Amino acid sequence: MSQLRIATFNLLHGRPLAPDGAPQPFPPDPGGPLAEAVAALDADVLALQEVDRHQARSGGTDQAAVAAAAMGATDWRFAAALHGRPAPVAGWLPEPSAPPGIRVYGPSDLGGQAPPAYGTALLTRLPVLHWRARRFAPAPFGLPLRVAGRRGLTPVPDEPRAALAAVLEGGQGPFTVVAAHLSFVPGWNMAQLAAIRRWIADLPQPYLVLGDFNLVGAVPRTVLGGASALERSAPRARVRELRAARRARPALVEPRRRRVREPRARLQGWYDLARTPTYPSHRPTVQFDHVLAVGVPRTAVGPATAPRAAVSDHRPLVVPVTL
Numbered sequence: 459m460s461q462l463r464i465a466t467f468n469l470l471h472g473r474p475l476a477p478d479g480a481p482q483p484f485p486p487d488p489g490g491p492l493a494e495a496v497a498a499l500d501a502d503v504l505a506l507q508e509v510d511r512h513q514a515r516s517g518g519t520d521q522a523a524v525a526a527a528a529m530g531a532t533d534w535r536f537a538a539a540l541h542g543r544p545a546p547v548a549g550w551l552p553e554p555s556a557p558p559g560i561r562v563y564g565p566s567d568l569g570g571q572a573p574p575a576y577g578t579a580l581l582t583r584l585p586v587l588h589w590r591a592r593r594f595a596p597a598p599f600g601l602p603l604r605v606a607g608r609r610g611l612t613p614v615p616d617e618p619r620a621a622l623a624a625v626l627e628g629g630q631g632p633f634t635v636v637a638a639h640l641s642f643v644p645g646w647n648m649a650q651l652a653a654i655r656r657w658i659a660d661l662p663q664p665y666l667v668l669g670d671f672n673l674v675g676a677v678p679r680t681v682l683g684g685a686s687a688l689e690r691s692a693p694r695a696r697v698r699e700l701r702a703a704r705r706a707r708p709a710l711v712e713p714r715r716r717r718v719r720e721p722r723a724r725l726q727g728w729y730d731l732a733r734t735p736t737y738p739s740h741r742p743t744v745q746f747d748h749v750l751a752v753g754v755p756r757t758a759v760g761p762a763t764a765p766r767a768a769v770s771d772h773r774p775l776v777v778p779v780t781l
Contacts (some may be wrong), residue, residue, distance in 0.1 A: 460628070460629040460780065460781070461760070461778050461779070461780045462502040462503060462584075462628070462778070462779050462780070462781055463499070463500055463501045463502050463503075463776055463777075463778055464501065464502070464503050464635075464666060464668065464731075464749060464776070464777050464778075464779050465499050465501035465503070465504045465505070465668075465774055465775060465776040465777070466504070466505040466506075466507075466637070466668040466669050466670070466747050466748070466749060466774065466775050467495075467496070467499070467504065467505070467506055467507070467747075467767075467770070467772065467774035467775070468506075468507040468508050468639070468670040468746075468747060468770060468771075468772035469492065469506055469507065469508050469509055469510075469521065469769060469770050469772075470508055470769065470770040470771050470772065471508055471509070471510040471513065471515065471516045471521070471576070472484075472488070472489070472491065472492040472510065472516050472519070472521055472769050472770070473516075473769060473770065473771075474491050474768055474769055475739065475740070475768070475769065475770065475771060477740060478740055479738055479739065479740035479741070479771065484516065484517050488516055488517025488518075488519050489517070489519040489521065489524040491768045491769045492519075492521060492524055492525060492528075492769055493524050493525070493527070493528040494528075494768065495767040495768055495769050495770075495774070496524075496525045496528040496529050497528040497529060498765070498767070499529070499765075499774055499776055500529070501529055501581075501776065502582065502583045502584060503580075503581070503582045503583075503584065503626065503635055503666075503668075504525065504529060504531070504580070504581045504582070505578070505579070505580055505622075505635075505636075505637030505638075505668035505669050506521075506522065506525060506578065506579040506580075506581070506637070507578055507637075507638075507639035507669055507670045508576070508639065508670075508770075509521045509522055509525075509536060509576065509577055509578060509579045510574075510575075510576055511536060511538065511563065511572070511574065511575040511576070511577075512572065512573070512574040512575065513543065513544070513574045513575075513576065514543070514574070515544060520536075520568070521579075522534060522535075522536035522563070522579040522581070523565075523568055525579065525581060526565070526581045529581060529583070530583060531581040531582055531583055532582065532583055532584070532585070533564070533565065533581075533582055533585075533586045534564060534565065534579060534580065534581035534582065535562050535563070535564050535579065535580055535589055535591065535622055535624070536562065536563045536564070536575075536577060536578070536579040537560060537561075537562050537577050537578050537579070537591040537593070537620035537621070537622050538560065538561045538562070538563070538575035538576065538577045538620065539560075539575075539576060539577040539578065539593060539594075539617065539618040539619050539620035539639075540552065540556075540575065540576055540577070540617060540618050541553040541556030541557070541561070541572075541573045541574065541575045542556065542573075542574065542575075542576075543574055544576075548615070549600075549614070549615040549617060550576070550617060553573040553574065555573055556573050556575075557572075559593070560591055560592065560593040560620065561575070562589070562591045562622075563575075577620045577639075578619075578620040578621060578622055578637055578638065578639050578669070579622070579637065580622040580623075580624055580635065580637040582624060582626060582635070584626040584627055584628065585626065585627040586624050586625070586626060586627075587625040587626065587627055587632055588624065588625040588661070589622070589623070589624055590622070590623040590624075590657075590658075590661075591620065591621065591622050591623070592620070592621050592657060593618055593619070593620050593621075594618060594619040594620070594621070594640075594641070594650050594653070595618060596615070596616035596617050596618050596619075596641070597616040597641050597643035597646040598616075599615075599616070599643070600613060600614045600615035600616050600643070601613075601614060601616075601642060601643060602614070603642065614642075616641050616642065616643050616646070619638070619639050619640060619641060619650065620638075620639065621636060621637065621638040621639075621650075621654055621657075621669075622636070622637045622638075623635070623636045623637075623657070623658055623661065625661055625662060628781040629781060630781060631662075632662045633662060633663065633664045633665070633666065633753075633781055634658055634661040634662055634663065634664070634665050634666070635665075635666045635667075635668065636654060636658060636665070636666070636667045636668065636669075637668055637669055638650075638651075638654055638667065638668070638669040638670075638671070639669055639670050640669070640670070640671045640672050640673070641672060642672040647671060647672050647673055648673065648677070648681050651667075651671060651673070651678060651681045651682065652681055652682075652684070654667065655667075655681075655682050663752065663753040664751060664752065664753030664754045664781070665751060665752050665753060666731075666749065666750070666751050666754070666779070667682065667748075667749075667750045667751070668748070668749050668750075669747070669748065670746050670747050670772065671746065671747075671748055672746055673746070673748075674744060674745060674746065675745075678730075678748050678750055679728045679729055679730055679750055682728040682750060682752070683727065683728045727752065728750055728751070728752045729750070729751065729752075729756070730748060730749070730750060731749040731750065731751055731754070731759050731762060731777045731779065732748070732749050732762030732764075732775050732777050733745065733762075734762055734763075734764045734775070735764070736764050736772050736773045736774075736775055737771065737772050737773070738771050738772075739766065739767065739770060739771050739772055739773045742764065742773055746772070747772055747773075747774075747775045748775070749762070749775060749777050751779075754779060754781070758779055758780040758781065759777060759778070759779055759780075760777065760778030760779070760780075761778075762775060762776065762777045763775075763776050764776070
């Protein structure tokens with residue numbers, strides 16, 4: 459067994475922020491602050507959300523590649539939730555020449571000429587046995603939200619979302635990690651999280667689901683737990699054997715009446731590996747960012763941290779796990 463550092467970080471496209479949370483301009487090396495923040499996490503597995511690729515606003519940086527180099531990731535993928543450019547207030551302007559459907563980029567696509575994109579990334583130092591990606595359509599309506607650099611609430615349309623899953627080789631065998639960024643529309647994000655649970659049902663446990671879910675408290679683990687199967691604490695065959703043995707007792711001996719009860723169902727427990735606020739980064743009061751697991755003993759989980767970083771309005775969430 460080995461202890462791994464599992465982390466999730468909503469990047470806010472690598473935007474530098476002042477100590478009071480005010481947006482700052484990108485430096486001449488636009489990827490520098492992001493690389494420094496990621497290197498400080500020393501993560502073995504890192505999920506990233508709100509990741510830019512070749513966007514003018516972030517200096518044209520391939521942020522997934524910058525983060526991978528900073529942490530020494532041996533493999534990584536970036537799933538483009540959309541190809542296009544951000545438009546003030548209006549959301550996104552789609553790129554006419556963008557490839558249809560979801561497009562996933564990796565180490566072999568460095569320096570490519572693909573159109574600007576925005577999405578989710580998953581990076582790891584561990585051997586990867588299998589990759590999987592999917593895209594979620596946006597909700598048909600948006601919400602008024604607080605936007606960095608703007609006063610009050612700004613009407614914001616929802617956007618497509620992306621999730622990545624990887625089967626990794628750990629010290630005790632394979633396990634599955636999911637990186638996701640869910641909608642901010644209530645109910646819509648819960649449906650996306652339940653869909654992720656069904657989507658990975660054929661992949662090996664343990665499961666670790668990481669990301670910005672735009673959900674708080676017990677809601678994420680409740681949604682995932684509701685999609686989990688029930689197991690029996692004892693096999694039905696054993697119950698049948700006990701009943702048959704009781705019926706086979708000699709008739710001369712008054713059998714002792716003893717009820718054989720069906721074993722009770724036991725819910726497989728999804729739980730939070732970290733419970734600490736992560737947003738806003740300069741004064742955290744809410745936890746939108748989560749690391750959820752099933753099949754991981756609680757004794758295998760170390761204390762979580764949410765360190766301050768020089769970029770983003772979210773704090774990264776780091777959890778040591780022995781796998």
